[in-house]
Amino acid sequence: MEPLYEIPNELKRLRASIDNCDAALVHILAERFRCTDAVSFLKADHHMPASDFKREKEQIVRWRCLAEESGLNPDLAEAFLKLLIQYATRHHEEVAAQAVIRNS
Amino acid sequence: MEPLYEIPNELKRLRASIDNCDAALVHILAERFRCTDAVSFLKADHHMPASDFKREKEQIVRWRCLAEESGLNPDLAEAFLKLLIQYATRHHEEVAAQAVIRNS
Numbered sequence: 001m002e003p004l005y006e007i008p009n010e011l012k013r014l015r016a017s018i019d020n021c022d023a024a025l026v027h028i029l030a031e032r033f034r035c036t037d038a039v040s041f042l043k044a045d046h047h048m049p050a051s052d053f054k055r056e057k058e059q060i061v062r063w064r065c066l067a068e069e070s071g072l073n074p075d076l077a078e079a080f081l082k083l084l085i086q087y088a089t090r091h092h093e094e095v096a097a098q099a100v101i102r103n104s
Numbered sequence: 105m106e107p108l109y110e111i112p113n114e115l116k117r118l119r120a121s122i123d124n125c126d127a128a129l130v131h132i133l134a135e136r137f138r139c140t141d142a143v144s145f146l147k148a149d150h151h152m153p154a155s156d157f158k159r160e161k162e163q164i165v166r167w168r169c170l171a172e173e174s175g176l177n178p179d180l181a182e183a184f185l186k187l188l189i190q191y192a193t194r195h196h197e198e199v200a201a202q203a204v205i206r207n208s
Contacts, residue, residue, distance in 0.1 A: 010146055011143060014143050023170060024132050026167060026170040026181055027170070028129050031121075032125040036118075039118050059126070062126070070134035072134035073137070073191075077133065087177075
């Protein structure tokens with residue numbers, strides 16, 4: 001079905017830029033989670049807690065500073081970081097639980 | 105206060121990589137929101153609806169494909185995209201509401 005309105009060419013151009021940003025975002029997210037997955041195994045091996053609140057606070061401050069510098073809404077940046085931390089922490093906990101089962 | 109455990113060097117290395125990914129993520133997010141902010145004004149000018157569900161569905165499919173290709177959890181990719189769409193749509197609505205006030 002055709003859209004109800006004609007999409008202006010400028011919108012097409014902006015969407016092409018958004019799609020390019022998205023491809024970059026997905027690939028960098030993939031790399032970030034490769035790193036945090038490795039952290040999961042390292043923490044499990046060393047019996048370290050899944051969360052490190054000092055590190056999380058530092059990350060929030062850093063993300064908000066980077067956001068200010070680059071013109072991104074710092075609250076939005078913090079919301080994204082918290083989603084990332086939530087998923088990473090969940091993975092740390094899962095890997096630690098599996099290690100306990102393996103070693104029991 | 106010093107941490108209760110000594111941080112292994114490998115954890116330090118992984119965190120340095122995570123920090124590099126984060127700097128890239130923030131800057132690409134900033135660029136993406138520059139584009140979606142421009143979309144907000146374009147949509148308001150053309151009296152277009154804030155949401156485009158056909159486009160959103162295409163984006164979800166694309167993000168999940170890119171995630172599969174790059175080894176990122178597709179559910180996580182979709183959650184991240186939905187947060188991006190939520191913030192962008194809210195901005196489209198705010199800009200449209202301001203345009204209505206200006207023109208009334």
